[in-house]
Amino acid sequence: MVKKAELHVHLEGTATPALVRELAGRNGAELDPTTFASDGEFRWDDFWDFLKCYDKAAAAIKSIDDYRAVTYDYLRRCAEEDVIYVETFSSPDHAAAAGMSYVDHLEGISAGIDDARRDFGIECRIIVTCVRHLGASSATQVARQVAQNPHPYVVGFGMGGDEAMHHPADFAPAFNIVHEAGLPTTNHAGEFGGPDSIRATLEHLPVVRLGHGVRAIEDDQLVEELAEKAITLELCPGSNIATGLYENYKSHPINRLMEKGCRVTISSDDPPFFATSVGREYEQTAKAFGWNEATMQQITQNAIEAAFCDEGLKEQLLAQL
Numbered sequence: 001m002v003k004k005a006e007l008h009v010h011l012e013g014t015a016t017p018a019l020v021r022e023l024a025g026r027n028g029a030e031l032d033p034t035t036f037a038s039d040g041e042f043r044w045d046d047f048w049d050f051l052k053c054y055d056k057a058a059a060a061i062k063s064i065d066d067y068r069a070v071t072y073d074y075l076r077r078c079a080e081e082d083v084i085y086v087e088t089f090s091s092p093d094h095a096a097a098a099g100m101s102y103v104d105h106l107e108g109i110s111a112g113i114d115d116a117r118r119d120f121g122i123e124c125r126i127i128v129t130c131v132r133h134l135g136a137s138s139a140t141q142v143a144r145q146v147a148q149n150p151h152p153y154v155v156g157f158g159m160g161g162d163e164a165m166h167h168p169a170d171f172a173p174a175f176n177i178v179h180e181a182g183l184p185t186t187n188h189a190g191e192f193g194g195p196d197s198i199r200a201t202l203e204h205l206p207v208v209r210l211g212h213g214v215r216a217i218e219d220d221q222l223v224e225e226l227a228e229k230a231i232t233l234e235l236c237p238g239s240n241i242a243t244g245l246y247e248n249y250k251s252h253p254i255n256r257l258m259e260k261g262c263r264v265t266i267s268s269d270d271p272p273f274f275a276t277s278v279g280r281e282y283e284q285t286a287k288a289f290g291w292n293e294a295t296m297q298q299i300t301q302n303a304i305e306a307a308f309c310d311e312g313l314k315e316q317l318l319a320q321l
């Protein structure tokens with residue numbers, strides 16, 4: 001099987017309904033009954049409803065050991081699909097909402113990474129994210145925590161949440177704090193926003209990757225610019241299909257973006273919410289476009305080359321391909 005690497009996945013959004021229930025049971029936390037559908041899966045209708053469902057599920061993750069368990073369980077599932085590297089987003093705002101400090105949530109995630117490396121040989125690093133719809137001052141607070149608490153597994157900074165809220169320029173102070181501390185950054189853009197949202201991100205934020213960025217395909221000049229600047233696109237086809245952006249894998253622009261010279265990667269975003277996994281994303285995309293193993297391996301190589309981890313780890317990962 002082709003070795004795989006993932007750059008775009010939200011840690012709280014990797015917890016399966018079963019794990020969320022287990023954690024809630026262990027913590028005596030009460031879960032909002034609307035979190036689940038009658039078949040036991042997460043219940044949501046559109047992207048905004050998905051964000052709410054995400055928050056309800058994330059509320060079950062309350063302790064250092066919970067974060068360890070969520071991280072370990074996800075990396076175990078990834079390793080079973082020959083994923084050798086995961087770069088996961090953590091969200092201190094979600095941790096804080098569940099009563100946990102920045103340092104504690106990182107301690108839990110790090111323990112999960114260490115345990116998964118020991119048991120499955122998989123590697124993982126953390127990109128700390130702020131939440132766009134919580135606004136600029138929350139984002140700046142998260143950025144300060146990142147800059148003031150250097151951590152060997154925290155390799156970057158990013159922003160998720162509702163792209164319709166606020167302007168990228170509002171978050172320049174947050175991104176600049178982390179950038180000046182020497183960490184690379186990425187931002188969700190060109191998912192629900194069009195090409196303008198990508199241009200605004202490139203203009204105002206010091207990003208070297210884009211979360212999704214898929215809607216660049218609507219603007220030829222922008223696609224050229226992304227290719228020229230070697231801005232890596234963290235593409236998540238299954239996520240885009242689940243939230244209604246594209247009808248199916250065949251109509252997803254990943255192949256066209258690649259043909260136009262963009263550096264593309266494949267990730268799962270929030271796998272149990274979108275009924276997917278890294279393995280399924282690789283498989284479905286390859287099937288839709290008739291990709292051979294060499295193309296899929298190239299996707300993995302793209303991801304490792306664009307990863308925010310140190311060069312030594314990158315070399316180790318590339319040697320496994």
Ligand SMILES: [Zn+2]
Pocket residue numbers: 008010160188211269
């Ligand atoms: Zn995302």
